[in-house]
Amino acid sequence: MAVKVAxxxxxxxxxxxxxxLVNAVDKFxxxxxxxxxxxxxxxxxxxxxxNQPHQxxxxxxxxxxxxxxxxxxxxxxxxxxxxxxxxxxHAYSKATHFGEAYPxxxxxxxxxxxxxxIYLEHQIRKLSNYLGVQTEWVLSSSLPIDNHLKxxxxxxxxxxxxxxxxxINPIGGVELYSAKNFxxxxxxxxxxxxxxxxxxxxxxxxxxxCIQGLSIIDLLMHCNADQISDHLGSCTFDQPxxxx
Numbered sequence: 355m356a357v358k359v360a361x362x363x364x365x366x367x368x369x370x371x372x373x374x375l376v377n378a379v380d381k382f383x384x385x386x387x388x389x390x391x392x393x394x395x396x397x398x399x400x401x402x403x404x405n406q407p408h409q410x411x412x413x414x415x416x417x418x419x420x421x422x423x424x425x426x427x428x429x430x431x432x433x434x435x436x437x438x439x440x441x442x443x444h445a446y447s448k449a450t451h452f453g454e455a456y457p458x459x460x461x462x463x464x465x466x467x468x469x470x471x472i473y474l475e476h477q478i479r480k481l482s483n484y485l486g487v488q489t490e491w492v493l494s495s496s497l498p499i500d501n502h503l504k505x506x507x508x509x510x511x512x513x514x515x516x517x518x519x520x521x522i523n524p525i526g527g528v529e530l531y532s533a534k535n536f537x538x539x540x541x542x543x544x545x546x547x548x549x550x551x552x553x554x555x556x557x558x559x560x561x562x563x564c565i566q567g568l569s570i571i572d573l574l575m576h577c578n579a580d581q582i583s584d585h586l587g588s589c590t591f592d593q594p595x596x597x598x
Contacts, residue, residue, distance in 0.1 A: 359518035361385050361494065361509055363423060364474035365395040366412055367459075367481075367569040368595035371524060371548040376478070377487045378546060380584045383518050386424040386477075387495040388483045389415060396474070399569035405558055407568060410438060414470060424495050426470040435463050442571065448557050458484060459571060471495070481570060485582055492516065506531050517542035520592070522546055543592040549588045553577055 355376060363382040375380050380503055390396060399481035439460060439477045444450050462480060467473040471493065479489035497513050509531070513521050518541055525547040536543040552564035555576050559565070565572075573582050 356519045357381060357517055358520045359383065359513050359516050360522045361512055362524075363388065363391070363394070364370075364471055364478060365399070366397050366474060366477075367399050368478065369399070369567055369569055370573060370585055371546065371589070373480070373482060373485060373487060373570060374548060374586050375546055376489055376523065376584045377485075378480050378522050378589075379489055381490045381492055381518070383492045383494050383497075383512055383516070384471065384475045384544050385494045386475070387422050389419055390423050390426055392417060392419055396423060396470075397557070400567075401442070401445055401571050402555065402558060402565060403441070407565065408441075408445070410441060410569070412438070416583070419475055421525065424469065424471040424493075427468045428473060430500075438463055439469055446571075446575040450554070450556070451575055451578055454578070455571075455574035458587065459574065473581055477521075478583065481574075484581055485586065487535075506535060509535065513541050514539060520544060523580050524578070537556060544591045546591050549590065551585060551588050553585070581595060 359381045360379040362372065362375065363385045365372060370503060371449040397414055400407040400409055400411055402408070404453065412451050413431065413434035415429050417426060442456065444461060462477045464478055464576045465473060467476060474495065477493065482489070497512060497515050499508065499515060509521065517526065520545045521536060521541045523546070525545045530544050531543055533543045550566040553573065554578055555564055
């Protein structure tokens with residue numbers, strides 16, 4: 355049986371292409387036993403505030419690029435959660451679907467879990483379920499993979515452990531992997547490329563304007579679940595496939 359797998363670090367309220375990747379596979383691996391990246395998207399993202407991108411973030415205890423994602427803990431001080439809630443209220447109180455989206459986001463923000471990787475996995479999984487995306491969730495730290503393996507070798511090892519027939523990666527990683535090496539392991543390599551479509555960000559922008567690439571929060575505030583599901587299908591792969 356064909357098994358499609360994707361592997362990604364957990365991100366904080368990630369943008370649309372992340373959920374397209376989740377939607378494209380049978381098994382989604384949350385890559386939590388790799389080093390934390392301070393300048394990445396693990397703990398931050400962008401929303402729309404006062405007609406321009408605005409960065410939001412979560413508070414982590416002693417964040418370090420010398421520690422694995424799974425070894426980080428959230429800051430116990432509740433102030434960062436309250437601040438984040440207030441920013442979302444200020445940014446989106448007039449958005450079309452604020453009344454529907456905000457309670458979902460508030461519950462995810464307030465989720466009581468000290469582990470960064472488990473907190474983020476819960477957040478992404480719950481949002482995926484809300485959007486009708488079903489997949490099998492796996493923490494990479496739960497797999498018996500040799501941690502000394504790096505890069506492509508480690509990805510292939512995870513795919514083999516999960517009996518993957520296809521590995522799907524965002525298009526940004528096209529230079530990182532060799533189709534020849536994956537084929538030698540019995541795995542087909544594909545790359546997902548998002549085709550961003552405008553959506554209605556009124557009253558903040560006219561109907562023919564749209565700032566793309568923001569956190570999924572922005573889509574939730576301006577679109578219902580069915581509309582976002584339509585955006586999930588707006589992607590292509592290196593080869594034509596049936597599911598997108």
